[in-house]
Amino acid sequence: MTVSDVNETQPNLRFSQIGKPLTRTDSPGKATGRTPYAGDYVMPGMLHAKVVRADIASARLKRLDVSKARALPGVVCVLTAQDMPDRTIATDIPGQTGRAKLKTDQQILVKERVRYFGEPLALIAAETPDIAEQARRLIEFELEPIPGVYDPEEAMKPGAPIVQGTDNIVATHKIRKGDLEAGFAAADVIIENTYITPFQEHAFLEPEVGLAWIDENEVITIRVCTQVIEHFRAVADAVGVPHNKLRVMGAMVGGGFGGKEDVTVETYLAILAQKTRKPVRLEFTREDSFLGHGKRHPIKLKYRTGVTRDGKITALDVQVLADAGAYVYLSPYVLLYCAVNAPGPYRVDNLNVFAQAVATNNMFSSAFRGFGGIQAAAAYEQQMDEAANAIGMDRIEFRRRNYLKTGDPISTGFVPPSAIWTEKCVDLAWQALGEPTPSKGPIKIGRGIAASQQSYGRLTFLHDTSEAWVGIEMDGTVTVRSGVTDIGAGQASSLAQIAAEIIGVTLPNVNVYNSDSQVTPLAGTSTASRALYMTGNAARLAAQAVRDRLAVVAAELLKAEPAQISMEFNQVFVTDDPSRAMDIADLVKVCASRGVHRSELAIFRAPFTDVLDPETGQGQAHPDYAYGAQAIEVAVDIETGEVTVLKCIAAHDVGQCINRAAVDGQIHGGTQNGLGYALSEEMLYKEGRLITPSFSEYLMPTAMDMPHVETIILESRSGLGPFGAKGIGEPAMTPVAPAVANAIADAIGVRVFEMPITPERIWRALEAARG
Amino acid sequence: MSSDKAVTLRINGHDETATVPSHRTLLEALRGLGHVDVKCGCEKGDCGACAVLIDGEAVDSCLTLAHSAAGREITTLQGLGTPENLHPLQLSFSELGAAQCGYCTPGMIIASESLLRKNPSPSEDELRHALSGNPCRCTGYVKIFEAVNAAAEVMRNSGDPK
Ligand code: FES
Ligand code: FES
Numbered sequence: 001m002t003v004s005d006v007n008e009t010q011p012n013l014r015f016s017q018i019g020k021p022l023t024r025t026d027s028p029g030k031a032t033g034r035t036p037y038a039g040d041y042v043m044p045g046m047l048h049a050k051v052v053r054a055d056i057a058s059a060r061l062k063r064l065d066v067s068k069a070r071a072l073p074g075v076v077c078v079l080t081a082q083d084m085p086d087r088t089i090a091t092d093i094p095g096q097t098g099r100a101k102l103k104t105d106q107q108i109l110v111k112e113r114v115r116y117f118g119e120p121l122a123l124i125a126a127e128t129p130d131i132a133e134q135a136r137r138l139i140e141f142e143l144e145p146i147p148g149v150y151d152p153e154e155a156m157k158p159g160a161p162i163v164q165g166t167d168n169i170v171a172t173h174k175i176r177k178g179d180l181e182a183g184f185a186a187a188d189v190i191i192e193n194t195y196i197t198p199f200q201e202h203a204f205l206e207p208e209v210g211l212a213w214i215d216e217n218e219v220i221t222i223r224v225c226t227q228v229i230e231h232f233r234a235v236a237d238a239v240g241v242p243h244n245k246l247r248v249m250g251a252m253v254g255g256g257f258g259g260k261e262d263v264t265v266e267t268y269l270a271i272l273a274q275k276t277r278k279p280v281r282l283e284f285t286r287e288d289s290f291l292g293h294g295k296r297h298p299i300k301l302k303y304r305t306g307v308t309r310d311g312k313i314t315a316l317d318v319q320v321l322a323d324a325g326a327y328v329y330l331s332p333y334v335l336l337y338c339a340v341n342a343p344g345p346y347r348v349d350n351l352n353v354f355a356q357a358v359a360t361n362n363m364f365s366s367a368f369r370g371f372g373g374i375q376a377a378a379a380y381e382q383q384m385d386e387a388a389n390a391i392g393m394d395r396i397e398f399r400r401r402n403y404l405k406t407g408d409p410i411s412t413g414f415v416p417p418s419a420i421w422t423e424k425c426v427d428l429a430w431q432a433l434g435e436p437t438p439s440k441g442p443i444k445i446g447r448g449i450a451a452s453q454q455s456y457g458r459l460t461f462l463h464d465t466s467e468a469w470v471g472i473e474m475d476g477t478v479t480v481r482s483g484v485t486d487i488g489a490g491q492a493s494s495l496a497q498i499a500a501e502i503i504g505v506t507l508p509n510v511n512v513y514n515s516d517s518q519v520t521p522l523a524g525t526s527t528a529s530r531a532l533y534m535t536g537n538a539a540r541l542a543a544q545a546v547r548d549r550l551a552v553v554a555a556e557l558l559k560a561e562p563a564q565i566s567m568e569f570n571q572v573f574v575t576d577d578p579s580r581a582m583d584i585a586d587l588v589k590v591c592a593s594r595g596v597h598r599s600e601l602a603i604f605r606a607p608f609t610d611v612l613d614p615e616t617g618q619g620q621a622h623p624d625y626a627y628g629a630q631a632i633e634v635a636v637d638i639e640t641g642e643v644t645v646l647k648c649i650a651a652h653d654v655g656q657c658i659n660r661a662a663v664d665g666q667i668h669g670g671t672q673n674g675l676g677y678a679l680s681e682e683m684l685y686k687e688g689r690l691i692t693p694s695f696s697e698y699l700m701p702t703a704m705d706m707p708h709v710e711t712i713i714l715e716s717r718s719g720l721g722p723f724g725a726k727g728i729g730e731p732a733m734t735p736v737a738p739a740v741a742n743a744i745a746d747a748i749g750v751r752v753f754e755m756p757i758t759p760e761r762i763w764r765a766l767e768a769a770r771g
Numbered sequence: 772m773s774s775d776k777a778v779t780l781r782i783n784g785h786d787e788t789a790t791v792p793s794h795r796t797l798l799e800a801l802r803g804l805g806h807v808d809v810k811c812g813c814e815k816g817d818c819g820a821c822a823v824l825i826d827g828e829a830v831d832s833c834l835t836l837a838h839s840a841a842g843r844e845i846t847t848l849q850g851l852g853t854p855e856n857l858h859p860l861q862l863s864f865s866e867l868g869a870a871q872c873g874y875c876t877p878g879m880i881i882a883s884e885s886l887l888r889k890n891p892s893p894s895e896d897e898l899r900h901a902l903s904g905n906p907c908r909c910t911g912y913v914k915i916f917e918a919v920n921a922a923a924e925v926m927r928n929s930g931d932p933k
Binding site for chain 1: 807808810811812813814815817818820847848849852853854857860861862864865866867868869870871872873874875876877880898899900902903904905906907908909910911912913914915916
């Protein structure tokens with residue numbers, strides 16, 4: 001069942017295709033196995049690459065002998081740091097501001113110091129994959145272990161082994177407002193808890209893969225699965241070629257979730273292609289993939305909340321400690337998201353947030369769907385339940401007394417420009433749970449709710465822009481060209497839908513060319529729930545310009561005013577008199593003969609701001625925020641600690657659906673990702689060594705585990721995206737894990753403060769409660 | 772290489788010859804022959820992206836040796852239907868939004884087809900069980916279940932399970 005209350009809240013706008021559950025343009029190819037992915041491209045004479053990795057997390061490279069590998073017939077090239085001195089790769093996504101980049105350059109291959117388990121030591125290119133693998137085994141290296149540090153708290157202590165900088169602290173953010181002391185003084189009860197969130201692996205089904213070659217213009221060209229083709233600049237810098245001589249082309253990406261947001265195989269491919277001057281293919285094994293891209297940050301969040309007996313939050317103090325792992329990557333930004341979202345969708349006037357990210361010898365952490373906002377939600381929503389319990393108030397009622405309302409400022413003092421419909425989302429989701437399932441014997445039933453706030457659009461101090469080009473052909477078909485990468489959420493298809501809606505052609509008549517750093521206008525990243533917001537707007541502006549020019553000519557031909565012209569289903573007609581009509585294709589031919597410009601390149605700019613105040617964190621961090629809620633019912637077997645999710649409802653204000661089926665799909669997938677995060681997905685490390693580098697050890701929800709997910713879509717039409725849309729990719733996941741945690745606590749009467757909430761942790765918590 | 776041996780594989784109704792060593796997996800051999808609709812996600816039997824039908828039964832081609840598949844009927848996703856003549860599962864996966872990134876889709880449809888050939892009206896449990904070796908990271912399986920059920924109905928009614 002799905003509830004949409006558009007009609008109740010806004011007069012229904014008339015769309016011919018927006019908001020409908022249309023078949024995405026990429027679906028038929030995927031369902032018939034015809035869609036090529038980056039790993040499906042081959043070239044004559046191509047070489048096969050391998051990465052050789054360190055097998056100790058903290059060590060000094062004493063000896064690296066590649067002579068036997070080099071001597072093996074069929075090996076074309078073996079490279080070590082000695083062969084490419086001082087090459088580094090920048091690991092942040094540059095903004096447009098010219099602001100100094102984060103100090104996050106990483107050695108491409110280990111020169112001397114190994115900082116994490118799996119750090120690359122050497123690259124091999126050989127004539128066949130078998131020979132490359134044989135060569136890998138012939139490489140001899142000796143690593144001398146040096147003391148490492150695997151816990152952020154330990155890493156901050158004086159005398160701790162230094163992984164990065166002088167004290168391992170890679171980022172600090174503060175948010176302060178109001179009077180914290182006065183706030184706590186006004187509280188009747190103070191609730192203090194620490195919540196622990198785990199590493200998480202993206203586990204996209206398609207491991208990192210790419211093919212590089214040098215083209216007829218000496219351009220190093222890389223076809224790769226990535227969320228961010230804009231890394232072509234960093235890769236060009238790393239191999240020492242001008243930015244216009246390195247080209248990154250995407251393909252349909254087999255899942256990203258943030259794990260293909262940083263550079264993965266591109267640098268290795270560029271170096272090997274440059275060195276060998278042959279096409280080179282590199283495909284990560286699943287184990288490479290586990291070791292080769294950053295994870296979700298494990299974060300420890302200490303919450304201290306002051307509340308009055310009548311349910312008002314008077315003060316909140318939050319201490320955040322994130323494990324950045326061995327390299328900085330996007331840690332400062334992830335941490336900022338966590339800090340900004342620390343109070344969640346609640347109004348807290350007396351607030352203090354102190355957040356730090358610390359380097360360790362664990363796997364580096366970086367972007368993952370939810371990007372710091374998820375960890376904050378895991379904590380603030382559990383804390384809301386704890387606070388409600390402490391004052392003996394119903395948890396929905398307690399939330400109701402503290403929601404941010406439309407027009408209220410968030411933690412940074414910024415007032416989101418769109419609607420804040422948290423209350424509606426929570427109420428609808430909670431009601432949809434229906435009659436409670438009865439507990440039976442050792443099977444205890446519990447229910448949980450969680451609300452969430454998650455930004456869409458990148459940090460506004462990065463000065464984000466996006467471009468799209470739209471043109472109409474002589475036969476009435478429409479072309480969209482935009483650099484946006486399609487990571488499986490229908491990014492390209494939604495651009496087609498927007499152009500189709502505005503120009504008035506049917507969806508099959510639109511073709512999108514995307515994801516090419518030198519040929520399609522740069523659109524920015526498919527990250528931060530921004531693709532629809534940013535690139536959708538760019539496509540909207542471009543399509544509107546084309547439409548407007550066509551309408552002027554149509555008005556003349558049909559003897560009407562441009563404002564009276566409608567375009568729909570490949571026809572152009574006078575709105576009040578549809579008998580006066582012609583084919584759009586015929587109109588385009590007339591336009592062409594008159595030299596009317598039938599295409600447009602548009603740029604869309606997000607709001608540009610400066611950074612937040614470094615002491616108070618006040619200012620604007622994001623363009624806008626999305627709000628939603630998750631309601632969950634679980635059954636917990638208190639004898640085994642086993643959890644079954646019985647009911648799962650997600651309610652989100654998406655602003656405006658562009659494709660209803662795609663929105664539902666994002667919510668289903670976000671829910672699954674969140675359930676795994678809450679319950680089963682665990683990356684176990686021993687002294688920095690990952691001991692769960694496969695899908696048989698790292699347990700994500702399978703078809704056996706997933707409950708049905710009911711979606712409730714609200715459309716406030718207030719978002720900054722096209723037609724009032726907000727982002728949904730990340731918001732879909734944000735409230736899931738705390739809703740599960742709250743349901744489990746409701747079922748068993750004690751809380752497990754550390755995720756994932758495994759049967760073992762549940763059993764221990766019950767044991768502890770029994771004394 | 773000297774250890775390479777020719778093997779004739781019957782793929783989607785056509786005989787093709789691969790010259791590969793005895794340790795080569797069917798996954799590698801199929802992709803080497805251009806059947807890149809067979810995906811690689813783990814090479815360990817953990818993800819099902821590489822599933823193909825062998826004599827009507829879904830198997831992980833990464834756990835099958837190419838030479839052992841000689842003389843058997845191998846069907847990949849492309850072998851089930853074409854864009855002009857879609858298999859009911861291909862149609863339902865496409866129209867109901869069951870493919871997001873689409874990387875699990877070949878294996879998922881093959882596993883579904885294998886199930887429906889044996890059991891045209893699977894219960895929810897039977898369906899979940901049949902797809903449990905095919906993790907999908909994008910869809911939460913919700914639309915996948917819908918798509919398989921919709922296709923099953925079409926296939927039952929057409930009386931031609933293809
Ligand atoms: S590639 Fe065969 S099961 Fe994963
Ligand atoms: S659709 Fe992406 S893994 Fe299933």
